[in-house]
Amino acid sequence: MQDLLPAALVTGASRGLGRALARRLAHRGHPVVLVARTPEPLDEAVQEIRAQGGTAHALVGDLGRPAHARAIAAQATTLVSRIGLLVHNASTLGPLPMPPLADTTPEDLAEVLEVNLLGPFRLTRALLGGLALGQGGTVLHISSDAAVEAYPGWGAYSVSKAALDHLSRVWASELHEAGVRVLSVDPGEMNTRMHADALPEADPAALADPDEVAAQILAILDDPARAPAGARVVAAQWEARA
Amino acid sequence: MNAWTAADSPRGVDQQRLLVIDPKGSCSWSTMARKLPQLLDPGDLVVVNDAATVPASLPVHSPGGRSHELRLATTGGPAGWWAVLMGKGDWRQPTEQRPAPDLIGAGDQLALPDGTYATVVERSPRSPRLVSLDWGRPDPAVLRLLYAHGRPIQYSYLRRDLQIEEVQTSFGVRPWAVEMPSASRPLDWVALAALRQRGIELATLTHAAGLSATGDDALDAQLPLPERYRIPTATVTAVARTRARGGRVLAVGTTVVRALEGDAAQHGQLRGGEGQTSLIIGEGFTPRVVDGLLSGVHEPGTSHHRVVSAFAPADLVDHALQQAAHARMLVHEFGDATLVLPGVAQHGRIAA
Numbered sequence: 001m002q003d004l005l006p007a008a009l010v011t012g013a014s015r016g017l018g019r020a021l022a023r024r025l026a027h028r029g030h031p032v033v034l035v036a037r038t039p040e041p042l043d044e045a046v047q048e049i050r051a052q053g054g055t056a057h058a059l060v061g062d063l064g065r066p067a068h069a070r071a072i073a074a075q076a077t078t079l080v081s082r083i084g085l086l087v088h089n090a091s092t093l094g095p096l097p098m099p100p101l102a103d104t105t106p107e108d109l110a111e112v113l114e115v116n117l118l119g120p121f122r123l124t125r126a127l128l129g130g131l132a133l134g135q136g137g138t139v140l141h142i143s144s145d146a147a148v149e150a151y152p153g154w155g156a157y158s159v160s161k162a163a164l165d166h167l168s169r170v171w172a173s174e175l176h177e178a179g180v181r182v183l184s185v186d187p188g189e190m191n192t193r194m195h196a197d198a199l200p201e202a203d204p205a206a207l208a209d210p211d212e213v214a215a216q217i218l219a220i221l222d223d224p225a226r227a228p229a230g231a232r233v234v235a236a237q238w239e240a241r242a
Numbered sequence: 243m244n245a246w247t248a249a250d251s252p253r254g255v256d257q258q259r260l261l262v263i264d265p266k267g268s269c270s271w272s273t274m275a276r277k278l279p280q281l282l283d284p285g286d287l288v289v290v291n292d293a294a295t296v297p298a299s300l301p302v303h304s305p306g307g308r309s310h311e312l313r314l315a316t317t318g319g320p321a322g323w324w325a326v327l328m329g330k331g332d333w334r335q336p337t338e339q340r341p342a343p344d345l346i347g348a349g350d351q352l353a354l355p356d357g358t359y360a361t362v363v364e365r366s367p368r369s370p371r372l373v374s375l376d377w378g379r380p381d382p383a384v385l386r387l388l389y390a391h392g393r394p395i396q397y398s399y400l401r402r403d404l405q406i407e408e409v410q411t412s413f414g415v416r417p418w419a420v421e422m423p424s425a426s427r428p429l430d431w432v433a434l435a436a437l438r439q440r441g442i443e444l445a446t447l448t449h450a451a452g453l454s455a456t457g458d459d460a461l462d463a464q465l466p467l468p469e470r471y472r473i474p475t476a477t478v479t480a481v482a483r484t485r486a487r488g489g490r491v492l493a494v495g496t497t498v499v500r501a502l503e504g505d506a507a508q509h510g511q512l513r514g515g516e517g518q519t520s521l522i523i524g525e526g527f528t529p530r531v532v533d534g535l536l537s538g539v540h541e542p543g544t545s546h547h548r549v550v551s552a553f554a555p556a557d558l559v560d561h562a563l564q565q566a567a568h569a570r571m572l573v574h575e576f577g578d579a580t581l582v583l584p585g586v587a588q589h590g591r592i593a594a
Contacts, residue, residue: 059382070406071389074294074417075382082415129292129413133434133446134476174431177438 006084006137007031009076011063011123014041016192017142018089020214026054028218030085033076035059063090063119064111073126082130084137085221088120088164091142094156096197101155109156116160121167136179138221141168143184143232154198165232172230181229185220187213188236208236215240246541246567248399248574252408255430259571259578261539263562265554267587270562272569275428275579278536281589284441285489287480289532291423291497292446295409296385297392298420298453302327302352302360304344312352313395314388314420315372315453316469322363323375323384324467326456327352333396333403337457343371354391369461385417395421395453397575418470419451424575425495425537443484445477449497465545468520471501478514481531490533492583496549499523502531524548525556534583539563539571553582 008025012018013034026032026049034049034056036042042058049056057079061072076083094104094112124139131137146154147161165184172182189195191207216235220227227233258275273281282288298314308330315324329341346352346362352375353359366372377384394409411426412434429437437444450470456462481502484491493499504519506512512531523529525548535553540546542563551559562580571578 057382067389067406070294070410071386073415074296074385074389077294077416078382078385126294126410127415128431129294129411129415129446132431133290133292133413134444177435 005030007033007080007082008085008087009033009035009072009083009127010087010089011035011119012090014038014045016194017187017190017210017213018087019045020211021087021089021217022056023049023052023054024211024214024218025085026056027052031055031057031080033057033059033079033083035061035063035072035076035090037062063123064092064115066114066118066122069119069122069126072123076127077130082135083127084131084135086124086127086131086137086139087142088123088140089142090119091116091157091160091194093194093198098153098157098198100153104156109159112156112160113163116157117163117167120164124171131180132175132178134179137181139168139171139175139180139182140217140221141165141182141184143168143186145186145188145234147186168232169230176229181224183220183227183229184232185217186232186234187217188234212240246573247570248397249572249576249578250399250401252404252576255428255433258428259569260428261562261566261571261578261580262586263554263558263580263582264584264587265558265582266584268555268558269587270558270565272565272571276433278428278581279433279436279440279442281581281583281586282437282440282442282492283489283585285443285484285487286492287443287445287484287489288429288437288492288494289445289447289477289481289498289502290413290426290429290494291411291419291449291451291501292413292415293419293423293448293451293497294414294417295394295406295411295419295422295451296417297388297394297406299395300354300388300392302354304346304352305350306344308344310343310352313453313456315456316467317418317420317450323360323377324366325360325373325375326369326453326458326461327371327373328457334398336398337455338459340457345370346373354387356391358387368464368467369456369458371456371458372461399574400576413446416448416472418448419497421451421454422575423449423451423495423497425497425579427576428536428579429494443480443489445480446474447477447498447501448472449495449501451495451497466500466522468518469497469500470516470518471504472516473501473505473512473514475514478512481512490583490585491531492534492536493532494536496523496535496537496546499529499532499535499549499552503527503529506531522548523552525551527552529553534581534586537580537582538575539566539573539578539580541573550580550582
């Protein structure tokens with residue numbers, strides 16, 4: 001009876017890629033805990049999954065607030081017993097429109113790092129007892145091509161994602177023996193609110209559908225041979241399964 | 243007698259010493275906690291409590307409008323939430339010096355600063371200040387309240403107040419403990435990796451480690467209260483496997499002893515699953531699941547000391563504690579550690 005798929009926790013799950021991932025994971029049979037800051041869109045995402053027969057729970061929390069990581073882990077563990085798949089998807093661009101580094105205040109940079117880097121670090125630590133003491137599991141970091149390329153105006157976000165990629169690699173090297181697969185995925189440019197916030201003039205038709213990308217990410221999760229622990233993979237290189 | 247000293251701030255594994263007692267070899271010595279993995283043998287099993295520590299101290303107003311500290315005593319479970327009401331004051335005052343709380347009873351409401359309240363379901367016959375509470379919401383929502391309003395339970399012997407991160411064990415994940423299962427302090431992730439590399443097996447259970455001091459002597463004498471536990475099937479089979487290969491079962495913390503022995507006592511053998519135990523372990527108790535114990539350094543007269551006494555003869559424990567006192571080993575939550583394990587002396591020369 002415990003042969004069910006492990007429960008997943010997805011941050012930033014009320015819209016965009018996070019919501020699509022939560023929906024697809026639930027459709028597969030994973031119980032899913034959806035974490036987001038604002039209750040209304042979060043409840044809507046949970047209701048949508050439940051209406052399709054999936055198991056979903058709403059958990060309001062802010063990865064940018066240090067005290068929230070333990071609170072999120074405590075509530076999630078009570079809702080679903082154990083988180084076996086942790087998806088760090090929530091992130092912030094920082095101030096909009098995105099300023100060059102010279103106009104970025106140290107406080108703005110610190111806030112971006114708090115949400116995009118320290119938040120995932122804290123939450124992984126808070127859930128480690130359910131992952132690395134023999135049970136095993138997967139930790140997935142959602143990265144960006146800005147982690148690799150140096151685009152003007154993307155300073156704070158780029159720095160946070162480059163650090164997140166490296167956080168992912170070091171976690172992977174330390175947790176591999178304990179049966180935890182840690183990896184990061186660059187989802188590519190998607191038609192999401194975040195993309196519109198960053199580049200309002202972009203043509204939505206030229207951008208990937210987050211639901212398609214979510215399908216590619218599930219294919220990545222299914223493919224430990226090509227996407228082993230410590231890998232940084234580009235979603236667009238994966239075929240989504242039908 | 244000797245005055246025992248408590249560690250006055252949180253310390254890491256590399257600062258922690260380890261008192262080792264071998265009831266089989268009838269000897270004891272002290273070493274560093276970092277040496278623990280070398281003292282165990284391949285094939286041994288280490289069982290830990292994976293309870294996370296919740297912020298169990300809440301500011302509340304009594305029906306009379308006076309401010310009190312509410313301390314959760316045991317969390318969750320079908321029996322609901324038991325809590326202790328403490329009079330005005332803060333953690334700098336030893337609990338026994340705090341003024342008595344208002345007397346409250348069934349139907350009374352205890353309100354948090356935002357107006358959310360818990361209703362008293364009943365007052366325990368154990369003590370007028372011990373009450374069961376109904377928060378009128380499911381467990382995850384109660385946790386939400388705790389994390390929004392609560393702080394960790396504090397200790398008057400510490401120099402400063404503790405933050406929530408500082409009362410977590412490295413692997414605590416299930417929000418059941420109201421105080422840190424502090425016996426796990428020697429097991430950081432470096433130590434856990436060393437155990438694994440040495441071929442020592444790890445297993446988990448969850449035990450709702452309860453309140454250690456209530457400010458009421460009569461109630462303190464009845465601690466620990468009945469506490470909830472959950473033993474996964476994987477842990478039951480790991481114990482059986484260890485037995486079959488002749489390994490030893492080491493319980494990390496008196497909470498783990500209580501869960502394993504309580505479950506075995508209730509069912510005739512270790513069965514696992516969820517349960518509640520009121521088993522009190524002391525001298526004369528014959529453990530049937532657990533061979534040894536990793537715990538803090540506990541001065542005579544404490545309930546933890548009585549648990550240690552179930553694993554080694556009284557004169558050996560007395561002698562070891564005299565050594566510990568002489569070496570100024572530290573007691574309480576952030577102090578040094580004790581390992582009681584039969585046969586451990588064969589590694590003594592390597593690790594001393």
